[in-house]
Amino acid sequence: MPAIKTIYVCNHSHTDIGFTDYQDVCFRQHADFIRQALDLIEATEDYPEEARYSWTCETTGPLLRYLRSAGPDELRRFQHWHHAGRIDVAAMNYNLTPLLNVEQMHRSLYPLRALRDEFGLTVESAMQDDVNGISWLFADLLAELGVWFYSAAINPIRGARPKPFPGAFRWQGPSGREVLAWNGYHYLFGRSQAGLGNFELVDRLLPRWVSGLEADPTYPYDFLYCEATHPVRVDNGPPDRRMADFVKRWNEEDRPYRMAFKTVTEFGRLLEAEHGATLGMQRGDWTDHWMDGPGSSAYETGINRQAHEILGAAEAIEAWLRSEDRDRYDAVRAAHDYEQAILFDEHTWGAYSSIEAPDSLFTKAQWNRKASFAYTAVMEGHDRLAGAARALAAPLGTPGPEGVFNLGDLAPEEAFKPSGIEDVLVINTLPWDRDVIVEEPEPRGGAAPAGMLDCFFNRRSGWGGNRPVPPIRRVAGRVPAMGFAFLPLSTAPAGSDLRAGPGFIENAHYRIEIDPEGGGLKGFLDKDLGHDFAGRYEGWRPGEYVYEVVESDKGRDAIASFDFSNPDFFTGFKDTPWRRSRASEVVIEEAVVENGRASITVRIQAGGVASAAVTYALDSGVKQLAVDWMLDKLAHEAPEAVFIAFPFNLGAPRFMLDMNGIPSEPNIDQLDGAAKDWYPVQRWVDVGDGARGVTVVPLDAPLVHLGGITTGKWARTLTPEGPTIMSWALNNHWMVNFKASQDGRIPLRYRLTTHEGDVDPATAARFAAEASMPPVVLRDIAPTGPRSGSFYAIDPAAPILATAKSGEAPGWIALRLQNLAKAPTLATIRFAKAPAEARRSDPIEHPGEPLAVSGTSLAIDLDPLATATILVRFGEG
Structure with missing residues (x-):
């Protein structure tokens, strides 16, 4: 001192x-x-x-x-x-x-x-x-x-x-x-x-x-x-001349x-x-x-998370095209698209008057512009993905007939003639072989939009007049790593393992039972492990909707208040009068089995929503539970929050989560003073007790509380109450720049799987990647060449992830490799053809030392939890 x-x-x-x-x-x-x-x-x-x-x-x-x-x-x-x-x-x-x-x-x-x-x-x-x-x-x-x-x-x-x-x-x-x-x-x-x-x-x-x-x-x-x-x-x-004059005079x-x-x-x-x-x-x-704060804008936060995945898929296919001398990468456009996604994820969010004057022009204009970053990123990503996928497909087959805009003077079957093609082309943008169940897109005959593939577009909607809309067909098959496969429409999911009845569904791996009191799960039985994972927290069940308000006229000031006499500029209260409620009415619809899927929908009446419904679904033979909520949210400017509860029947909890891409343990992998009351999830979060555990993938809502609801603890160390993950899906607790309220239809989708023993970060990461980025499906292409093909694959036994993009330098492809283990590992990449050259690179693609290429393979040593960029080219330099 x-x-x-x-x-x-x-x-x-x-x-x-x-x-x-x-x-x-x-x-x-x-x-x-x-x-x-x-x-x-x-x-x-x-x-x-x-x-x-x-x-x-x-x-x-x-x-x-x-x-x-x-x-x-x-x-x-x-x-x-x-x-x-x-x-x-x-x-x-x-x-x-x-x-x-x-x-x-x-x-x-x-x-x-x-x-x-x-x-x-x-x-x-x-x-x-x-x-x-x-x-x-x-x-x-x-x-x-x-x-x-x-x-x-x-x-x-x-x-x-x-x-x-x-x-x-x-x-x-x-x-x-x-x-x-x-x-x-x-x-x-x-x-x-x-x-x-x-x-x-x-x-x-x-x-x-x-x-x-x-x-x-x-x-x-x-x-x-x-x-x-x-x-x-x-x-x-702006800069201020007074500062220079002040320092000059002070020193004099x-x-x-x-x-x-x-x-x-x-x-x-x-x-x-x-x-x-x-x-x-x-x-x-x-x-x-x-x-x-982003919980104040759940819908747009969700679509920007989709933009992350769509842009990655588009760039992976663009990289494949470059390797075949069919380059379509536009570096200026790519930089623009990523900046749009980054600008939505930038911290400012909205006007400082967002809470005080939510209906003012100043506030609404800024929110409109902020939201536009997410919408632009996702739609530009879709356009790039559509263009890249069609370019990849072009030499693989012959397209079916194009439709005719139907003003009503033609029969639907005449305007949009059936192609008679009984295959779908499925593209896997992940670098490992993938078992898929995909839905055949609707026949649209080339109708708008051109900038979004039919497999991502809403069904029974379109511009082109009356057209035939056939029943939904789903296809099961295996698609090579970072590759494609034509899958026959005749290979439907088996479905023999599916069962459904009053309040339950099951497949080969799980039996799911609905709790009629709150609409969550009273049963989540893993048949392989012989363990029911359905737990309780505050009476709530896995998948249940929980609504929270503050019972105080002070509103947000009952949570935390500005206090500029405090060194931290605020006082955070630990006695906030929270009131939390579950559904007041629950209607369990009839469970159905169709197209290789068992599903059951639960409709509720509850605080904060005009209505809400959740569909629980199991695919044939797949060890995954889908939990898909759709909220019809009512605007509410006083402080509120929506949680989706995931309490599990486990012993003393151990948590791990994908925190900004790094498998991290709370407290252990955080600085002292870092946030412990809530956590950002990139793709997955896991809770286990050493004997078994559950991995949860929140597709839309990135915020979680671990161990129970932790708002208002202001903790420097996480001390979990139990084996509970609370998805903090919506909130408007901030007092300045974040949105005062949100309304309309908001999807909240989750994918769950269970495991024996401790979580394996690589297994969790790959499960989450498959849940987050669905396969790309194109219809009406008659194969004329190979029925499958691949660009590259990673060693399925290695604890790594990999992504690809076209390099900023012409002819090069940039691979990002990530070691998910806390030990060194050898990452082996196998290409469909031999690279001409490979080099290490810095994170922004400045080439470094050469790497040895062995035939079609490349091996790179990775330090624990390291991320590396590798440059590869296939043509002449």
């Missing part, structure tokens, strides 16, 4: 895409801020060195837009002051939530390709402000890209910070790479809490912070480092400590040089407490 000698100030604008202004306006503002910063840098060039203005570009998204639009002189001006150390560039794309999947996290760093390679900029540091955390994988990705310093300026409202605070530590990523991390004050600390830039405030506000650090025995530094934004436009605010006066401007990278260098040798190591996910 040495005496403070210097206050270091990092000037920047906090990047909110929205909140203070309409999103497109914010992008233009940030371009103007850079120009104003350059003006101010030049205007203070004759100031003493410590007072010469400097600026840090917090995020690459707005910066890259500015650089792309800058003229030659403006660009040279930026580069000059950047290389002079006066305008810094941080590496993060935006301030991000944990909603991003592994590929999105990689793509969020692709702007570094342009910033470094095209514009000649140096990027060594990263920063995230406002949000309460950052996905663990970023520690690996940043380190591998030479971004060695990470700075966090957390806004702890409704959240928490790790320790030390303020302070530094080595943050180790899943695979063992590490970055230097600074856990610092709120980004508005400098202007709002310490009064910097204002001589009327600083002498009253600053001393208590300095004396607090000097009295703190755990604080070993002789400086106070803080960020400074605009004094009133604290978010999306008789003061107990100096002030100096530092960019984030300059501060990182100082920290490393003076204290790097003494810093401790921390390992784990920096789980973001603000992840609860």
Whole structure:
């Protein structure tokens, strides 16, 4: 606890895409801020060195837009002051939530390709402000890209910070790479809490912070480092000349400590040089407490999760086409599509008036724009998938007859003639052989939409006039890894194992019984294990709808309230008067067996909805339970939440979840201070007791509580009540930027499977991948060549995942390989034909060392929990 000698100030604008202004306006503002910063840098060039203005570009998204639009002189001006150390560039794309999947996290760093390679900029540091955390994988990705310093300026409202605070530590990523991390004050600390830039405030506000650090025995530094934004436009605010003049005057006066401007990278260098040798190591996910906000927009959050999968499938097929010299990858379009998905997953969400004035133009315009990112991402993804799938199919067979737009003057069978083709073409975009049961798409004869495949389009809907709509047929078969197969329509699912009766369904693996009181499961019998997994929590059963409100006139203030006198800016209450209810009326419909599936639908009346229904379904021979809710949600602006309960009949629980792509155990694989009251699930979450367990895949709703309902515990350590997973499907608890209410039809879909022993992360991940990305099915193609084929496959015994995309460099294909085990592994990739060359790569596709190719196979050593990018080409260089 040495005496403070210097206050270091990092000037920047906090990047909110929205909140203070309409999103497109914010992008233009940030371009103007850079120009104003350059003006101010030049205007203070004759100031003493410590007072010469400097600026840090917090995020690459707005910066890259500015650089792309800058003229030659403006660009040279930026580069000059950047290389002079006066305008810094941080590496993060935006301030991000944990909603991003592994590929999105990689793509969020692709702007570094342009910033470094095209514009000649140096990027060594990263920063995230406002949000309460950052996905663990970023520690690996940043380190591998030479971004060695990470700075966090957390806004702890409704959240928490790790320790030390303020302070530094080595943050180790899943695979063992590490970055230097600074856990610092709120980004508005400098202007709002310490009064910097204002001589009327600083002498009253600053001393208590300095004396607090000097009295703190755990604080070993002789400086106070803080960020400074605009004094009133604290978010999306411009540079401020008053700061430069303030620092100049401060240092001219008789003061107990100096002030100096530092960019984030300059501060990182100082920290490393003076204290790097003494810093401790921390390992784990920096789980973001603000992840609860997306529950305010359940439908759009769900469709953006679909966009993640659809974009991945489209790019996998595009990569296959490139390997066959039929390239259709458009790098500019791909970057746009991923940025749309990332912008939805970016943290800002909506207007600061979202709760106070939900019906205002300002609020509604921003939500419309925010939602558009998800809709654009998913529909552009569908268009790319449709184009790629049809291109892959083109040489494989002859298409059936095209329809004729029917104005009613033709019989349906005349306008849309049957093809007579008794096969469907099924494409598996996952790199392992896959047993599938697929539905034959409706015959549409080439009618619109062209940008969405028939297998994804809603049935009995279309533009083209009257057409025949045949009964549904389902097909069972096996499709090769990252491959295709023509499956005969005659190979229907066996169905002999299916049974159904009053209140129950069963197949070869499970018997499911419905609880008439709440509509959940009173029986979830695994026949193979001889164990009934149906448990209870607070009287609720697996799959049951639970509605929650706050019984207080204080509303959201009964959960947590703004309190700027509190160091954490809020008070979180542990005595919130929650009222939770189950269905008031339950109607169990007749169970049915048809098309190789047994299903039973339960309709309920309950709080928060006009109506709701859940369908439980079992496919013939498949060890998977589908739980598909459809809510007809009523708008409710007072605080509320919807849970889908999954309590299981197990012993002392052990949880594991796919947290931002990394198989993680709560507490163990998290930093102290990371979120424990709720968790973000990328694809799967598992609970077991060592003898057996259940894997749950939430397709639409990424938030879960583990062990029971944990809202309001504000816990630094998860202490689960029992073996329960509560899907926190909807909530509107936030008091500013997230939606005040949501209504309409909202799907909530889950896929469950059970297992013996502890969960195997690779098995869970592959089950979840199959549940999340259905096969692509095309009809009316008569095969004229091979009936099956494959692009590549991974070793089914290895604990790895793999995805493919067309490389950014012509002719190359980029593979992402991920080791899901906490031990080294050898990842073997088998291609359909021999690659001409393979290389290791960094995460943004800069080629590295050559890799040995053995015939059609490639083997790569992967460190524990490592993610690697491999570049492969098949044609001539």
